[in-house]
Amino acid sequence: MNSKVFEYQIDSRELEPYYSQYVRGRKSREPVSGEEVTTELAAETSPTIEEVPLTESDGPIEPETGLTAQTPPTEVEPETENNNDAKADTGRVREFVSVHDLGQFAFCRRAGVRAFEKDEREDEEDNGPRLTYLPNFDRDRIQAELSKQLRLLGMAMLYAAVAVAIMYVGIKQTDFLLFMAGFGILVLDLMWGGEVFWRLVILINRRHQADSPKPLKIDLLSTAPKYQRVNWWSALAAGYEPGTYQSPVRHPEWPLEGCPWRVLKHGSRRIPVIHSGAKNIAHGNGVLHDKHQCRVAAYCALLESMGNYDSPFGIVFPADSAKGIAMIVTPDLHEKVRKMLGDFLKTVELSENQLAEPKQPDDRSRCRGCSLGEPIEISKQEYKRETRNGVSVKVAQARNGKLYHCECGDRFGTIPPHAKSCRLGLVASVEEMSV
Ligand code: SF4
Incomplete structure (x- = not known):
């Protein structure tokens, strides 16, 4: 089994010649040659395939805009008089919407x-390296971290022995301060050692998952979106090779671009992989949240638009876990995303104008x-200064004044x-609103 993460690099711009070969619409899902399409599930973490109908978006229901996805947004004049920071960058229209925005x-x-105004193109929601980060998707890095944590555990045991020796000397010499110093070191060392031990348990578990995967098999003969719990290692065991794109893939017909976290490659098949920064990516019944459904379908559309590729499903992994959910993209979902893209452009255009x-x-x-709605305290002086400068600030007074x-x-x-x-x-709660 190949456990390397960076197996191949593709510059999507090199694939431009294939764009013209792309036939709009979904291709039939013929199995990749040499790969058996089966109804049997062999994923490591789920014994059955759950057939779950696609849920409608929980967002506001508004009339169809009639705008097709191919219609570019209207160019509008930048605002010149309004210095509002939040609106300062709304005067330009980007050519492409990112999958993240959608x-x-x-x-x-x-x-x-x-997201569109702030030009947030990255789909990776993880906020970069953290002190508590432990490797997850790379067998070699897991092993290296395991060795490091084992060394730290050895040091923790050594410090514990020193602390006990200091306590012993304190007792022998009836030196209370020396005894307490040794006791303090021991307590701190046990707390640190406990943390190291817990990391070791996690890493050993991850290495075990990496070493004993069952090959992934997904039933592609479906007419409704299906969700299946999958494991990164089971995908690699099935022959998928992970890779990354050096630049965003652009759809030849839609104003859409994006670069998935990883792409799993197997023959002519390309499977987009999203690594969410959130721990919760699905509802209790295993159905992915709307935004992940949308992203998976959009990435599959992008990869298929590159020509000669088949992207029948995508995978989403939550933060800090190699256990994710695969979703098969149906023609209905594909069409829904295309319409949503047109609706999005219309909404942006109306807002910008x-x-x-x-x-x-x-x-x-x-x-x-939602982080965009998180209240930030502002003093009366700051508020006056902002409004004097023409910045629109919507304030509300809390119970504390x-x-x-x-x-x-x-x-x-x-x-x-x-x-x-x-x-x-500041506002009535959702429950109070509905009374
Ligand atoms: S707080 Fe977030 S979810 Fe709520 S309206 Fe604003 S952007 Fe939307």
């Missing part, structure tokens, strides 16, 4: 517009933990029901 739009229209701003999502519970604002409220004019805002009394 996923945010599937979550909430406002979030999609803000200040004709209409997107509403909060019908499912207001989405605002509870302090003023707060948030990025979403500043940009779109109404404060959303973020959990903290409800606690502070």
Whole structure:
């Protein structure tokens, strides 16, 4: 089994000649030659395939815009008089929407517009290296980290022995301070050693998963989206080779671009892999959240548009886990994403022309933990200074008398029901709204 992560590098620009060969619409899902399509599930972590119908987006239901995905957004004049930071970069229209933006739009229209304005193209939500980070998708790095943690555990045991010796000397010499010094070192050392031991347990478990995978098999003969729990190592055991793209892939017909975290390659098959920064990527029944469904379908469309490739499903992994969920993309979902792209461009155009701003999502519970709605305290002096400078700041007074604002409220004019805002009394809670 090949455990390397960077197996091949493809510059999508080199594949331009294939664009013209792409026939619009979904290709039939013929099995890749040499690979057996089977209804038998052999994924490591799930004994059955769950057939789950695609859920409708929980976002606001609005009339069809009639805008086709191929229609580019109208060029608009940059705002010259409004110095609002949140709107300062809305005067230009980007040529391509990123898959990340589209996923945010599937979550909430406002979030999609803000992602587009801020030019957030990365789909990787992980916030980079953390002190607690442990390798997960690379067998060699897992082994290297395991060796390092074993050395640290040895040091922790050595320090514990020194601490016990100091305590012993303290008792012998009836030196209370010396005894307490040894005791303090021992307590600190045990806390650190416990942490190291826990990391070792995690790494040993990950190495075990890497060493004993069952080859992944996915039933592709479906007419509805199917979700299957999969394991990174089972995909590699099935012959998929992981790789990355050096630059975003651009759709030849849609104004869409994106670069998945990894692409698994097997013959003519290309499987996009998303590594979410969130721990929770699906509902309790295993159905991926709307934004991940949208991203998987969009990436599959992008990869298939490169020509001669088949991308019947994609995989999403949560933060810090090699156990993810694979979703088969149906023609219906493919079409839904195409329409959503047109709707997104229309929404951005209306917002940029200040004709209409997107509403909060019908499912207001989405605002509870959304970072764009998190309240930020602002003093009266700061508020006056910002308004004097022409910056639009939407403030509300909390029960404690302090003023707060948030990025979403500043940009779109109404404060959303973020959990903290409800606690502070800035807005009514979702429950109170529905009474
Ligand atoms: S706070 Fe609510 S309305 Fe604002 S972007 Fe987030 S989910 Fe959308």
